[in-house]
Structure formats: C-alpha cells, structure tokens
Amino acid sequence: MTKTVIIGTNHAGLAAANAILDHSGQEVVMIERNENFSYLSCGTALWVGRQIESVDGLFYTNREDFEAKGAKVRTKTTVENIDFEGKVVHAVTQQGEKVEESYDKLVLATGSVPISPKVPGRELKNITFMKKYEEGQNIDQMFEHEEIKNIAVIGAGYIGVEMAEAAKRRGKNVLLFDALDRCLPSYYDPWFTDDMDKNLAEHGIELHYGELVKEYKGTDKVEQIITEKGEYEVDLVINAIGFSPNNQLAKDHLELFANGAYLVDRHQQTSDPDVYAVGDCATVYSNALQGTTYIALASNALRTGRVAGENIVGNSIESPGVQGSNGISIFGHHMVSTGYSVESAAKFDLDVKYTDIEDTQKPEFMKENDDVKLRIVYEANSRRIVGAQMSSTTSDISMAIHMFSLAIERQVTIDELGMLDTFFLPHFNQPYNYINKAALAAE
Numbered sequence: 433m434t435k436t437v438i439i440g441t442n443h444a445g446l447a448a449a450n451a452i453l454d455h456s457g458q459e460v461v462m463i464e465r466n467e468n469f470s471y472l473s474c475g476t477a478l479w480v481g482r483q484i485e486s487v488d489g490l491f492y493t494n495r496e497d498f499e500a501k502g503a504k505v506r507t508k509t510t511v512e513n514i515d516f517e518g519k520v521v522h523a524v525t526q527q528g529e530k531v532e533e534s535y536d537k538l539v540l541a542t543g544s545v546p547i548s549p550k551v552p553g554r555e556l557k558n559i560t561f562m563k564k565y566e567e568g569q570n571i572d573q574m575f576e577h578e579e580i581k582n583i584a585v586i587g588a589g590y591i592g593v594e595m596a597e598a599a600k601r602r603g604k605n606v607l608l609f610d611a612l613d614r615c616l617p618s619y620y621d622p623w624f625t626d627d628m629d630k631n632l633a634e635h636g637i638e639l640h641y642g643e644l645v646k647e648y649k650g651t652d653k654v655e656q657i658i659t660e661k662g663e664y665e666v667d668l669v670i671n672a673i674g675f676s677p678n679n680q681l682a683k684d685h686l687e688l689f690a691n692g693a694y695l696v697d698r699h700q701q702t703s704d705p706d707v708y709a710v711g712d713c714a715t716v717y718s719n720a721l722q723g724t725t726y727i728a729l730a731s732n733a734l735r736t737g738r739v740a741g742e743n744i745v746g747n748s749i750e751s752p753g754v755q756g757s758n759g760i761s762i763f764g765h766h767m768v769s770t771g772y773s774v775e776s777a778a779k780f781d782l783d784v785k786y787t788d789i790e791d792t793q794k795p796e797f798m799k800e801n802d803d804v805k806l807r808i809v810y811e812a813n814s815r816r817i818v819g820a821q822m823s824s825t826t827s828d829i830s831m832a833i834h835m836f837s838l839a840i841e842r843q844v845t846i847d848e849l850g851m852l853d854t855f856f857l858p859h860f861n862q863p864y865n866y867i868n869k870a871a872l873a874a875e
C-alpha cells in the first residue's frame with residue numbers, strides 16, 4: 433500500500449486526492465489548516481455583489497466525500513515542517529496538539545498568498561485581501577454597514593475589477609487603483625481594456641491608474657489613502673495586487689522558479705522524486721511560451737492535481753501544458769483571452785504579429801445579432817498562434833476561446849486557421865465567420 437500525504441485541500445489538493453482514491457491499494461492523508469473545503473473564490477464577487485443569492489453553492493465538496501472514499505482527513509491542522517529525509521510531515525492542530533504523518537509520496541498543494549503593498553499603515557483595520565472564504569464573509573458584512581461608503585480597490589487585475597463591480601452593485605463609491613495605466617494589463621491589449629475601462633467609468637467606478645499608493649492613514653481603522661497624485665477618504669481597502677506561490681514548507685529543499693514557485697516537470701514531480709507540487713504553489717508548462725512559467729488559476733490547479741495523482745498511482749501521464757485561458761464579465765461586458773497578448777508576448781521576448789476584426793456573428797439580415805471583437809496573436813517567424821483575445825457586449829463568446837486554446841496547444845498556424853471548416857447557418861454564423869476572416873486577413 434502506498435501512503436500519500438497531501439498538504440492543502442483546496443482545488444489542487446482535492447483533484448490529486450480524487451485521482452489517487454479512484455484506485456485501490458492507496459492510503460491518503462489530507463491535511464488542511466482551514467475548516468472548509470473547496471471554496472470557489474471565483475464566485476465571491478458574484479455573491480458579495482448579490483448576483484447570486486447565497487454562498488452555499490460555492491463549495492463543491494466536503495470532508496465526508498473524501499472520508500467515504502477512504503481518506504484520512506485532518507482539517508484545522510497546519511503543517512509546520514517536513515523532514516524530507518525521514519519522510520515525515522509535522523503538523524499542529526488548532527488545539528495545539530502535535531501530529532505526525534509519515535509518507536511514501538508527498539503532494540504539496542499549499543496554493544498562493546496575496547501580495548501585500550509594502551507601505552506604511554498596512555496593519556490598520558478595514559484593510560483586507562480577498563482570497564479566503566472568511567475574507568469574503570468579512571467584506572460582505574462590511575458592505576452591509578451604511579457608514580462604509582468609500583471603497584478603495586488596489587490593483588485592477590481580475591480580483592480588483594470583479595470586486596470593484598461587486599462593491600458598486602452594493603451601492604458603494606468605488607475607487608479603483610492600478611500601478612499601470614489601465615485595467616487587466618496582464619491579460620489584454622489596450623484595444624480591449626479601453627472598452628472595459630469605459631464600461632467601468634460609465635458604471636460610476638472612479639479610475640485611478642498609474643497611481644501608486646504611498647501610505648494608508650488612520651488612527652485605528654483606515655481613513656485615508658495617500659498616493660503619488662492625491663489623498664482620498666476611504667472606509668475600506670481591498671488589496672488585490674496579485675499572488676505569490678506559498679513555498680514556505682519546502683523552499684530550502686526543492687528547486688524553485690524565479691518567483692519562488694516549486695519547479696515541476698510535466699508529471700508534476702519536483703526536484704525530490706517523492707514530492708509532487710500542484711496548483712498555485714507550482715510552475716506550469718506554457719505551450720505559447722514553449723517553456724516553464726507561473727500562472728495562478730483554479731483551472732490549472734484542477735488539472736495539475738489530477739496529473740500528480742495519476743502519476744502517484746503509477747499511470748505515467750504528462751501534463752499537456754496550459755495556455756492560461758481566462759475570462760471576465762463585468763456589467764454585461766464579456767472578455768476572454770488565452771495565451772499571450774501583444775504586450776505580454778513582448779515581455780516574454782516573443783516576436784509576434786496580430787490580426788484584428790470587429791464584426792457581427794451572424795449575417796446582417798438577421799434581426800437578432802451579436803457584436804464580436806477578436807484579436808489573434810501569432811509568432812512572426814513560425815506563424816504559430818500564441819494568443820487570442822475576444823469580447824462581446826451581447827453574447828457568450830467563451831466557447832470560441834477554447835478553440836484558440838487548443839490551437840495554441842497543438843501549434844496551429846494562422847494560415848491553417850484561415851481555411852478552417854466553420855459551418856454556416858444564419859442563426860449562428862456568417863458564411864465565412866469572424867475567425868476565418870481575421871485569419872485570412874493576417875499579414
């Protein structure tokens with residue numbers, strides 16, 4: 433019997449546990465410092481912004497599901513250190529009891545931690561992150577109070593933009609700050625973010641871009657934020673300036689990536705062959721880059737967890753790699769992207785070209801039609817597709833981005849895409865749809 437200890441039981445740890453427990457002859461111990469399991473933080477903004485009624489649906493499993501499959505589950509237990517030579521995990525329960533678990537195989541699924549702006553006053557009350565369930569609950573309760581009027585969101589990335597919308601939907605004054613000059617700069621080119629910024633401004637969100645916070649001020653609670661350009665009265669600050677991998681337990685034992693993530697191969701194996709790392713604490717293989725990188729997403733967590741689990745039970749499968757596909761929908765404006773934008777490609781030294789189209793999805797004679805905007809990014813020399821961005825104000829265009837994700841994974845060229853067989857039916861499509869048209873127009 434192989435004994436596997438899994439540290440961290442959110443998406444990545446749960447996926448690894450499920451993959452292992454689906455096979456016989458496996459002993460699994462799951463250790464988690466929180467009480468709850470499987471919180472889909474991606475739903476927090478929907479819940480806090482009251483687009484969904486209850487938080488209950490944001491948990492998709494619980495400890496009983498895993499105990500029923502034969503796992504030993506230790507919640508409210510924090511792993512303090514690991515003896516990698518003796519293969520023993522040392523942990524402590526919330527009551528202070530010390531516990532030990534030996535292992536044959538170890539899965540590190542310790543996730544990520546939000547980055548804190550290193551500015552004076554960050555210890556004041558009413559300054560929070562938005563990662564854990566408890567932080568979501570706290571923000572939700574704060575929004576109930578009428579005296580909490582002015583909300584500053586620091587970071588106009590995914591969490592920041594979604595939380596800005598949620599706060600606005602709850603009737604707050606919202607100030608959205610970013611160090612760069614626009615929203616979502618890591619995922620989209622300005623051609624798309626200009627539309628989203630217009631959308632945010634039209635819904636009453638005050639945009640403060642290119643404006644770094646220098647200090648949080650207040651006596652007990654935060655009352656003011658001071659930036660390079662001004663001073664603002666605030667009652668609550670939500671910090672959302674990105675995640676860093678949580679590598680505390682093994683940073684001195686394992687090989688690390690530049691940002692500190694555990695460096696893994698395509699079996700999710702670390703530099704210690706008995707130790708696997710999955711989800712936000714580990715690297716991923718990017719097909720667009722054709723190399724190792726770091727992308728913190730629940731979708732990656734689930735897949736990497738499964739790959740580790742299958743390898744632990746002896747099914748030698750390799751990760752196909754990822755594209756970092758993602759999406760966002762704010763006040764009905766939908767945007768999706770995969771791979772690299774023109775701007776992000778430059779940061780990774782990829783020499784790219786791009787082709788753009790703005791179109792309707794169906795022929796003009798159709799009464800009900802949808803707008804669509806598409807940019808395909810391809811490598812200048814090889815002409816393989818390395819990214820795509822899409823938006824629509826009327827329709828769910830997400831399925832098309834999955835096709836681009838596969839195209840990047842399979843190294844399809846922009847020229848192959850031009851003649852792709854896309855079917856024609858006026859209810860759905862033009863004879864040449866926007867994807868063909870954009871590809872055929874490529875330089």
Ligand SMILES: Cc1cc2nc3c(=O)[nH]c(=O)nc-3n(C[C@H](O)[C@H](O)[C@H](O)COP(=O)(O)OP(=O)(O)OC[C@H]3O[C@@H](n4cnc5c(N)ncnc54)[C@H](O)[C@@H]3O)c2cc1C
Pocket residue numbers: 439440441442443444445463464465466473474475476477509510511512541542543544545562563564591678681710711712713728729730731732733
């Ligand atoms: C507000 C928000 C919205 C998001 N929206 C999306 C989205 O729409 N789509 C998407 O793909 N991604 C989204 N993400 C990102 C996604 O949530 C993360 O990529 C995902 O949670 C990573 O899963 P994980 O299991 O690797 O790590 P985590 O979720 O960070 O879980 C790690 C677990 O390890 C436990 N742990 C850590 N250290 C120890 C220890 N020493 N002992 C015991 N337990 C420990 C932690 O308590 C935690 O439960 C969002 C994130 C946030 C915060």
Ligand SMILES: NC(=O)c1ccc[n+]([C@@H]2O[C@H](COP(=O)([O-])OP(=O)(O)OC[C@H]3O[C@@H](n4cnc5c(N)ncnc54)[C@H](O)[C@@H]3O)[C@@H](O)[C@H]2O)c1
Pocket residue numbers: 474549586587588589590591592594609610611612615616617618643644645672673674675727728729758759760
């Ligand atoms: N819809 C989704 O897929 C979704 C939703 C939420 C979160 N996530 C993932 O969770 C992770 C964390 O999200 P996030 O929003 O914290 O990170 P992010 O990387 O999406 O955005 C961080 C933002 O903070 C800005 N920033 C950095 N330092 C700053 C500073 N000192 N002052 C002001 N601005 C600063 C950056 O320019 C960037 O716009 C990401 O990997 C993200 O992809 C995904």
